[in-house]
Amino acid sequence: MAGKEPLLSALKGAVLQLREGGGPCTDTSPHLVSLCQRLESILRKGLRQPAWGFRRRDYWHWLEQLPAGTSGSIQRAGGCERTRTAQGRGRFFLRLALQGKVLAVAVRELAQTPGLLEFYDPESSILGSEDLREGLGEPGWVAGAELGFGHTPRYVEGRVFVTKVLPKSQAEVDEVVLAGDILDEINGCSLRYAHSGQAGAILQKLKGQPLIFRLLRWRWHDGQVYEPLLPYLKVLKEKEPHFQLQHSPQRRGEGEPRQLQGGRLLYNLQYLGRTSVGTYGGKEVLQQAIPAVLEGHSAVREVLLDVKESEVLVQEKASSKLLCRHPYPTISCVGRCTWSSRIFAFCVASSPESPDGSTFDCLVFASSSEQECEEIIERIGLLDNDFILRNSF
Template sequence: MSLKKVCVVYETVPCRALGLVLRYVGGRVLVTEVLPESQAELDEVVLAGDVLDEINGRSLRNACGGQAGAALQKLKGQPLSLRLLRWRWHDGGVFAPLLPYLKVLKEKDPGFQLQHGPRRAARRDPRRLQGGRLLYKLRYLGRTGVGKAGGKEVLEQGIPAVLRRRLPAREVLFDVKETEVLIQEKTSSKVLFRYAYPEISCVGRRLGSSNLFAFCIAVSPESPEGSTFDCLVFESNSEQECEEIIKRIAAGFKHTEWFV
């Protein structure tokens, strides 16, 4: 029986906490829960019931209690590469070699449930999935300079300033990735903007504008006079979508650590 069908490598960015609850059963490290709003849930790879087999090439077979947690703690702030054994076989049933471990886990933790798919994906609108990623179809309304202040309060001035210019809206695909925000032209897929989270100073929307949101980015940080900021404004398709995008960008601020 080939393990290729159940093995997967999960690579993630440096983060404060991965968000996995682990249990040791017979020398195996089983994931019992993927915590809500954690980096692991955002990445949508690990499912409750999967086996954590390796961390950065280090085997966890015959692991004793706490070994995986200690390894993750030592690697805190570094990129992680995790090798997983999927609980789910290609026919949708449980991968047979894992049945004894899952049976013992269920006895120890009666409330445990196998996770059949990412929770976030189940809550989202599948019509925007493209190439395995969620791309929002938005309208880019323009950008304007907002001076040397890059806090959320400048959005109240930046958004109306862009609207007053009445520039033609551009249809874009907006991707909130693990380490950056990527905006492409919808028709050509040409990359218009790409900003890592440390380049974004704030994100939010203006009161009374339910479908509009904006974020500010630093411009010419190497300037002797210091950084100035630009405000980029987008129109979403609904208030719910607008809030979802803002929260996902905010989660990027929260979960990503950068070291120099």
């Protein structure tokens, strides 16, 4: 079972440590060396060595035999004059592959090339085992798709199962996908009869674009398991002994009171103030605008924020008086500050009808938690992709 392979467990731990550091990963990231060492151990485990005294094999020797179009990282590593050994070229490839998020592409090509699979003993290796290879064949854990469908979806007889919805992921924010559901299509690309890694490959090609998923729900209208899925779920349970069907979304801030109005969820926030930022409303202005508002020491007001389908409304909590409304086309950016995970802001066009061009104001708020702050930013940022520039600084 993939979940019982110590090297894969250690690799997942190294990935989590790297992510916990926050910010971009660079050559100086403290856990990067550990991650690369574990990757190299996985690539070498069970690697068959030739008989009769031929040169000793390393994982680079199958990488360099992959088709020319598989990854430019392979060509760069092979053509680098400063790396003269198989080990050096393999390590250079790993660095390039992590940067370019293409390691899964190489693993998938290996899986589809019987001649190269012979490099590995199917009994003692990870890459030679179909089940264990799935832990590397799906690029989500390395590529950072950030959708939150677990570290690797499970492929069961051509079906792609969501095995876990990760905390703070977009899947959790949307509260739509449940563990046990099947990814049937991504942007019209069918995933029926999918092979290992296919979902990740599609997501890589669509990176940065809006995504539309078609799901097959595990839960039928009566609350029971949809009967045609029972055979698949039985196999999934055998592959993932700890897998559990998810019965409801993992709602953020459970136990915290949420304000409802007309059946809609409203956010209890503190409105910290507003400042003019001039004629440019890009995300870069937030870095100066948020401190400017905080240093102004305006009176803090308790407000309710309603993120609607076409606009954002802000009303006074005590009186329910509407303070402002901003349609999405007038919102130019949204983001939070790094020194306080609960403070966020968005810029709005304050004079959109002006013949000389719009001027922009920045509105600053404080939420009750980091999770709520991220949730609001995600919701505003996703509801109108043509006008919102989501970012943080």
